[in-house]
Amino acid sequence: MDMQATKKKLGLKERYQVMTRGLDWEPSYQKKEDIYPYVAYEGIKIHDWDKWEDPFRLTMDAYWKYQAEKERKLYAIIDAYAQNNGHLNVTDARYLNTVKLFLTGVSPLEYMAHRGFAHAGRQFPGAGPRVACLMQSLDEIRHAQTQIHALSNYNKHYNGLHDFRHMHDRVWYLSVPKSFFDDAVTAGPFEFMVAIGFSFEYVLTNLLFVPFVSGAAYNGDMSTMTFGFSAQSDEARHMTLGLEVIKFILEQDPDNLPIVQRWIDKWTWRGYRVLTLVAMMMDYMLPKRTMSWKEAWEVYFEENGGALFKDLARYGITMPKCAETIALEKDHLSHQAWGTFYNYGAAAAFHTWVPEKEELDWLASKYPDSFDKHYRPRLEYWREQAAKGNRFYNKTLPMLCQTCQIPMLFTEPGDPTKICYREVDYKDNKYHFCSDHCKEIFEHEPEKYIQSWLPVHQIYQGNCFPEGTDPTAEGFDPLAAVLQYYHLEFGRDNLDFEGSEDQKNFDAWRGMATKNA
Amino acid sequence: MHIDLRTVTIKPLRHTYDHVARRIGGDKPASRYQEGTFDLQATANFHYRPTWDPAHEIFDTSRTAITMADWYAFKDPRQFYYGAYTLARAKQQDTAEANFDFVENRGLAQALPVELKDAVLRLLVPLRHVAWGSNMNNASVCAYGYGTAFTQPCIYQAMDQLGIAQYLTRVGLLLGDLDTLDEGKRAWMEDDAWQGLRRYVEDCFVLQDPFELFVAQNVALDGLLYPLVYETIVDDVLSSRGGTAVAMLTQFMTDWYGETKKWVDATMKTAAAESADNKALLETWTSHWRDRAAAALLPVARLALADNADSVMSDVVQQFNSRQAKAGVAI
Numbered sequence: 152m153d154m155q156a157t158k159k160k161l162g163l164k165e166r167y168q169v170m171t172r173g174l175d176w177e178p179s180y181q182k183k184e185d186i187y188p189y190v191a192y193e194g195i196k197i198h199d200w201d202k203w204e205d206p207f208r209l210t211m212d213a214y215w216k217y218q219a220e221k222e223r224k225l226y227a228i229i230d231a232y233a234q235n236n237g238h239l240n241v242t243d244a245r246y247l248n249t250v251k252l253f254l255t256g257v258s259p260l261e262y263m264a265h266r267g268f269a270h271a272g273r274q275f276p277g278a279g280p281r282v283a284c285l286m287q288s289l290d291e292i293r294h295a296q297t298q299i300h301a302l303s304n305y306n307k308h309y310n311g312l313h314d315f316r317h318m319h320d321r322v323w324y325l326s327v328p329k330s331f332f333d334d335a336v337t338a339g340p341f342e343f344m345v346a347i348g349f350s351f352e353y354v355l356t357n358l359l360f361v362p363f364v365s366g367a368a369y370n371g372d373m374s375t376m377t378f379g380f381s382a383q384s385d386e387a388r389h390m391t392l393g394l395e396v397i398k399f400i401l402e403q404d405p406d407n408l409p410i411v412q413r414w415i416d417k418w419t420w421r422g423y424r425v426l427t428l429v430a431m432m433m434d435y436m437l438p439k440r441t442m443s444w445k446e447a448w449e450v451y452f453e454e455n456g457g458a459l460f461k462d463l464a465r466y467g468i469t470m471p472k473c474a475e476t477i478a479l480e481k482d483h484l485s486h487q488a489w490g491t492f493y494n495y496g497a498a499a500a501f502h503t504w505v506p507e508k509e510e511l512d513w514l515a516s517k518y519p520d521s522f523d524k525h526y527r528p529r530l531e532y533w534r535e536q537a538a539k540g541n542r543f544y545n546k547t548l549p550m551l552c553q554t555c556q557i558p559m560l561f562t563e564p565g566d567p568t569k570i571c572y573r574e575v576d577y578k579d580n581k582y583h584f585c586s587d588h589c590k591e592i593f594e595h596e597p598e599k600y601i602q603s604w605l606p607v608h609q610i611y612q613g614n615c616f617p618e619g620t621d622p623t624a625e626g627f628d629p630l631a632a633v634l635q636y637y638h639l640e641f642g643r644d645n646l647d648f649e650g651s652e653d654q655k656n657f658d659a660w661r662g663m664a665t666k667n668a
Numbered sequence: 669m670h671i672d673l674r675t676v677t678i679k680p681l682r683h684t685y686d687h688v689a690r691r692i693g694g695d696k697p698a699s700r701y702q703e704g705t706f707d708l709q710a711t712a713n714f715h716y717r718p719t720w721d722p723a724h725e726i727f728d729t730s731r732t733a734i735t736m737a738d739w740y741a742f743k744d745p746r747q748f749y750y751g752a753y754t755l756a757r758a759k760q761q762d763t764a765e766a767n768f769d770f771v772e773n774r775g776l777a778q779a780l781p782v783e784l785k786d787a788v789l790r791l792l793v794p795l796r797h798v799a800w801g802s803n804m805n806n807a808s809v810c811a812y813g814y815g816t817a818f819t820q821p822c823i824y825q826a827m828d829q830l831g832i833a834q835y836l837t838r839v840g841l842l843l844g845d846l847d848t849l850d851e852g853k854r855a856w857m858e859d860d861a862w863q864g865l866r867r868y869v870e871d872c873f874v875l876q877d878p879f880e881l882f883v884a885q886n887v888a889l890d891g892l893l894y895p896l897v898y899e900t901i902v903d904d905v906l907s908s909r910g911g912t913a914v915a916m917l918t919q920f921m922t923d924w925y926g927e928t929k930k931w932v933d934a935t936m937k938t939a940a941a942e943s944a945d946n947k948a949l950l951e952t953w954t955s956h957w958r959d960r961a962a963a964a965l966l967p968v969a970r971l972a973l974a975d976n977a978d979s980v981m982s983d984v985v986q987q988f989n990s991r992q993a994k995a996g997v998a999i
Contacts, residue, residue: 161846169841169849170834174800176857180870189720211831212761219758222751236676262708262816266727269811269823273804282830285807289827292820293750296704299685300751303703307680314686320712333715336726604713638686656681664676 167208172201175278187276193339195411196404200277203399206391209286217384218293225297225381232373233304239664242370242438244309244657245648248501249436250302250375251311253363255500256328256428258298259319265291267336267343274340280399283392284344290385297381301374308660309653311500314638318500321615322637323606324428324492326556330603331425335418337599342414344396350418353393354459356386357451358426362433365441401466408467413595419471420588424555427488434485434514435506443517445481453478473588479564482521486514490526491560493533494545497630500639502648505534525567542647546630548607553582554589554600561585577601691740704749706740708816729814732879734939734946739815742938745930746821753824756927757831760920764835767916768842776913777843784911785843791901791972792918793840793852794862798893799833801869802826805885813878821931825886828928832921839917861971864964879939880953886932888957891991892965894925896984901972933995940996947996954992955999958985 161169178186190197209217231237241247265288272284306312319325335346351359364379366372400407430444442450452474460470489503496503506514511530515522536543549558563571573584577597584590593600609615613622616632634641643652682689684698687707692698714725724731729739736742746752771777780788806826813819840848856862868889875881898921907915915922936954940947962985969977992999 161841169846170837173837173849173853174796174833176797176853178870178873179857180867181874186870186873192720210834211757211827212764212834214827215754215757215761215831219754222754226751234675236678259708259710263710265823266709266811266819269807269819269826273807273811281804281807285803285823285826285830288807288810289750289823292823295708296700296749296751299703299708300700303684306685307682308678310681312685313682316685316687316707320710326713326715329710329713330715333726337716337718337720339720599716599719602716604715609713660678663678 163208164205167205167210170210171205171282172278183276187274189274189340190276193341193410195341195400195407197277197400198403200275200279202402203277203279204395205279206283206395207388209388214286221381221384222293222297225377226300228377229301229304229374232377236660236664237371237373238305238308239657239661240371240373244653245436245502245504246370246372246438247305247309247653247657248311248648249363249366249370249432250305250372251309251501252428252432252436253375254298254302254306254312255315255318255322256325257359257363258295258302259316260328260332261291261295261298263332263336264347265289265295267332267347270336271340271343280396283395287348287389287392290382290389293385294378294382297378301378304374308656310640310643310651311502311653313640313644317638321606322500322639323495323498323610324557326604326606327428328425330556331421334421334599341400344393345400345411345414346418346421348389348393349397350415350422351393352386352389353397354419354452354456355422355426356390357455358447359422359429360386361451362429362441362447366433366437369439369441370437397463397468398466401463401468405467412468415468416471416473416588417592417595420473420586420592421555423473423477424557424585424589427484427557430485431488431492434517435489440513443514444485445517448477448481476564476586476588480561482518483525483562483567486518486522486526487560487562490529491549491558494543495549496647497544497546497641497645498634498639500637500644502646502651502653504648505530505537521567537647537649544646548610550583551605551607552585552589553603553605554584554592556603556605557585559583559585699747700751701744701747701749705744705816705820709814709819727814731812731814732877733949734879734942736815736939736942736946740817741942742815742817742935744817744821745934746927748821748824748931757828760923761831763923764920767919768838771913771916772842780843780913781910784906784909787972788902788906788911788914789840789844789848789852790855791897791968792836792914793844793848794856795893795897796833796836796840796849797853797856798865798869798889799829799836801872802829802885802890803833805872805875805881808875809878809882809885813882818935821935822882825928828924832924835917835920839914842917861967864966865968868960868964882935883950883953884957886928887936887954887992888961890925891929891932891988892958892961892984894921894929895987896965896969896981898922898925900980900984901969905973929991933991936992936995936997950997951999954997958988958999 184191268284268288268291272281272288275281275284302312319329335343338346360379364376367375367379397411400411433440433444433447460468492499493503511527515527533543551558559570559572561571563569571586573587573590575582575584575590575593582593584593606615610633615636616622617635620632621627622629631641639645648654683695684703688698688702689695691706692702709727711727718724718726803826806822806829810819810822810826813822837849840852856866872881872884875884898918902918903915903922936950940950962981966977966981969981973980989999
């Protein structure tokens with residue numbers, strides 16, 4: 152007992168240190184640069200990895216305990232929701248298209264984050280960041296799986312979700328989120344951390360994850376809401392990691408500042424371009440809206456993000472230049488995006504529609520400077536045409552931006568009547584861009600972005616037909632062949648919501664559940 | 669007695685995702701392991717080559733010399749997806765916590781004979797660094813391996829090994845103090861007994877082939893270390909000398925090894941059964957790393973077993989060989 156009394160009691164911080172970085176050692180049988188080969192080439196200078204402040208202190212025993220408790224609750228709710236046909240309690244069947252967009256566009260990114268953080272968690276020479284990254288890697292496979300499991304019951308009853316993983320690697324608009332994450336994991340480990348840990352998890356998560364989960368809560372989707380809420384404490388850890396990474400890199404060497412600033416500029420823009428899909432989801436796809444895209448941008452980026460960049464000013468970091476362009480686009484983004492998807496509704500794995508009259512009024516009230524003037528007349532015209540049996544489906548393929556891979560649908564900053572085109576000549580080829588920012592990103596790393604797997608180019612090159620297709624055969628229908636390659640079922644997954652199988656089934660099933668037939 | 673609760677029954681359009689249905693022989697209900705594993709990793713239309721490894725795609729089968737017609741032939745017999753994994757570990761963690769409490773509250777650590785306690789610390793504390801090395805190596809296999817069926821268990825294995833390193837740290841702090849950890853690290857860095865093992869671990873850090881790394885770490889090193897240290901030295905030898913309390917503190921490791929080796933064996937079996945080339949390669953790798961691991965562990969075994977070490981080690985190697993033979997790897 153005397154011995155026990157003389158034992159030094161460890162503080163929390165010290166205890167966590169012996170549980171993590173105390174395990175590491177200076178190797179002598181292999182060279183450090185061979186063990187951590189990827190840490191130098193980006194030009195980031197780190198002098199002392201011990202200066203890393205652990206953003207959270209969670210040992211594995213505590214991790215298992217907390218996370219298992221969360222999993223137990225989550226799966227109990229998912230099971231109860233499925234057993235009770237909870238899907239019939241969503242506001243209306245149009246809502247389901249939000250779920251489709253999420254599963255095909257976002258869940259595969261959670262998996263990519265899992266692998267990306269395993270890579271970062273192996274490659275940093277500092278033990279502190281390695282442990283933090285590996286824990287995030289483990290969390291991210293959780294998020295991918297809980298989403299797939301939670302949405303599995305929707306897939307059993309509705310279309311568009313049935314081959315989400317196959318679609319993610321092929322379908323034209325899904326190359327936008329896919330190329331975003333491919334871009335991040337193919338960058339060096341430091342850029343990956345700034346791209347995903349900071350720009351995506353810290354700066355933009357409130358504009359991606361939160362709108363989907365809040366939309367679910369507003370629209371009676373308890374499955375999505377529950378996995379969202381269950382991921383909240385994980386996300387909080389990821390955000391503190393993202394912020395610590397930035398501070399740590401910037402405090403290590405003044406030469407790191409211009410590199411980091413360029414990454415923040417790039418990834419804010421790359422992330423924002425992916426959020427185009429979220430903007431349209433918020434304004435058009437949720438039957439019961441939580442807030443408009445413009446409001447979300449103002450609250451979560453302009454106010455909260457503004458405060459963050461003020462805080463980072465002491466390191467010399469400034470607000471990304473692209474914020475000015477984004478501010479000019481916020482009255483237009485969602486309307487231009489939805490208009491495009493309405494056009495290409497035959498080639499999308501979710502349904503599109505013209506909003507109801509009171510929804511148009513809601514949009515007008517949220518976008519007083521743009522909606523009635525530029526977008527309402529077009530939507531009303533499409534509705535009239537559809538009523539006459541002329542539902543318009545665009546069958547020509549759009550030009551894509553070489554960087555963000557979104558069709559060239561955006562207008563000139565400040566002039567919503569003119570499409571914005573930029574181009575660059577590089578090694579005897581002409582490359583096209585949706586904006587100055589995407590063009591600049593390309594110009595900084597042309598050898599990377601000339602590799603882009605652009606869905607439209609690939610279709611024209613004949614790379615997006617099922618194996619054995621003969622495009623020279625008589626009556627060859629290229630759109631049908633591309634949809635087969637996507638595993639997209641014509642007439643079930645695509646086209647207008649009006650008249651869709653989802654619409655009919657939902658009505659019939661809700662009738663069975665609420666009425667005596 | 670049967671009671672008939674009525675619910676509104678809707679006939680679903682399908683029972684699982686198409687990519688899962690293609691793998692389980694048609695549209696039928698799938699398990700959470702299947703839905704959470706099959707085809708999760710991207711396989712097609714990568715946009716850019718890694719700037720850190722331009723010779724390969726982001727995920728690339730050619731990072732390893734093992735070839736598989738289908739990387740989803742691998743199955744984790746534990747069917748671990750994240751939820752099943754954390755539930756299993758939380759339960760073990762509960763037991764470990766109760767064991768630590770038991771040893772601490774009853775003063776069992778103080779009751780250990782001094783020379784026994786010293787022997788335990790001399791043996792177990794440096795092993796926290798070995799577990800840490802395994803954490804890094806499994807992170808590597810997870811990051812650079814191919815196919816979720818193969819890589820998913822590796823992130824669990826990586827974090828388990830971090831947990832083991834942390835339990836060993838707690839053993840050091842319970843039976844000793846902060847200086848004990850420092851002394852363990854000094855021995856790890858300097859003492860002859862540990863240098864073979866440290867060299868082994870550091871050599872693994874630079875292995876480029878993720879499957880060879882899997883063999884070197886999870887098959888060869890763990891396949892000798894756990895039976896030697898936990899099943900033999902701690903559970904048998906030290907227990908018979910009055911060290912049962914130590915076996916309580918390392919129960920997690922014993923149980924964990926019993927469980928994880930089923931996955932390791934299943935993985936070897938599947939890869940070896942795929943082709944004669946795979947089998948030959950696995951035999952070469954396994955015998956190479958087995959010999960190195962056995963040589964590296966022998967001086968460590970001597971710390972606790974003295975003259976007995978050689979015969980115990982040769983028993984452990986014998987068991988290891990027959991375990992591999994069952995998995996289809998003849999060495």
